[in-house]
Amino acid sequence: xxxxxxxTLLQKEVLFGVILGDxxxxxxxxxxxxRVKFEQSxxxxxxxxxxxxxxxxxxxTSPQLKLVTYKNSQTNGxxxxxxxxxxxxxxxxxxxxxxxFYKDKKKVIPKLIxxxxxxxxxxxxxxxxxSMKSTQSKGVLLNTQAFSHSEVQLxxxxxxxxFNLYCWPRKQKKNTYQIYISGKTYETLRNCIYPFIIPxxxxxxxxxxxxx
Numbered sequence: 001x002x003x004x005x006x007x008t009l010l011q012k013e014v015l016f017g018v019i020l021g022d023x024x025x026x027x028x029x030x031x032x033x034x035r036v037k038f039e040q041s042x043x044x045x046x047x048x049x050x051x052x053x054x055x056x057x058x059x060x061t062s063p064q065l066k067l068v069t070y071k072n073s074q075t076n077g078x079x080x081x082x083x084x085x086x087x088x089x090x091x092x093x094x095x096x097x098x099x100x101f102y103k104d105k106k107k108v109i110p111k112l113i114x115x116x117x118x119x120x121x122x123x124x125x126x127x128x129x130x131s132m133k134s135t136q137s138k139g140v141l142l143n144t145q146a147f148s149h150s151e152v153q154l155x156x157x158x159x160x161x162x163f164n165l166y167c168w169p170r171k172q173k174k175n176t177y178q179i180y181i182s183g184k185t186y187e188t189l190r191n192c193i194y195p196f197i198i199p200x201x202x203x204x205x206x207x208x209x210x211x212x
Contacts, residue, residue, distance in 0.1 A: 014054055017121035021128025025098045034098035039085035046200035048084045058088040109151040114158045123196035138183030138206045145176035152177040164188055
C-alpha cells in the first residue's frame with residue numbers, strides 16, 4: 001500500500017462527488033495528512049462496497065457495520081438503525097481535498113468547484129446524497145443543508161452553467177437549503193449522470209418519461 005501514491009482519475013472524480021455528499025475527511029496531524037470516511041445506511045451496502053472497491057488500495061479494513069442511535073423527532077424517543085462504513089488510511093494523498101473542502105474543521109464549497117465537478121463526480125454526488133422529489137415528479141434533490149445559502153447558490157450556478165440544468169436553492173427548516181433540479185431538464189441530467197450510476201442505486205433516479 002503506497003501511502004503517497006497518486007490517485008487515479010476515477011478516484012479523483014469519485015472523491016469530488018462524495019465529499020459534496022456524505023463522505024468526510026479528518027486530520028490528526030495539523031493538516032499534513034487526511035483520511036476519508038465513508039458511511040451509509042445498510043440499505044446502500046452495495047454502494048459502500050463499490051466505493052470500497054474504488055479505494056481499496058488505500059484501505060486496510062473492509063466495510064464494517066455500525067449501530068446508530070438517533071432522536072425520533074415525531075415521538076421524542078430514540079430510534080436505531082444499522083449503517084455500513086469504512087475509512088481510508090491517513091495519507092498526504094488526500095491533503096489537497098482536505099484543504100479545499102474544509103475550513104476550521106467545517107466542510108465548505110471550494111470557489112473552484114466548477115473545475116472539478118464532472119459528470120461522473122455529479123453522479124456520485126447524486127448517489128451519495130440525492131433523491132427524487134416524488135415518484136410522480138422528474139425533479140430531483142441534492143441535500144446541501146450543511147452549506148450556506150451562498151455556497152448552495154454557487155453550486156446551482158455551476159450546475160446551470162456547466163451542465164445546463166435548471167435548478168435553484170430550496171429553503172428547508174432552520175434556514176437550510178437543498179438544491180432542486182427541475183424536471184424541465186430531466187433528460188439533460190439523465191444523459192449526463194445515468195451512465196455512471198451503479199445498478200443498485202438506479203432506484204434513486206426518476207424513471208424516463210412515458211412516450212405517448
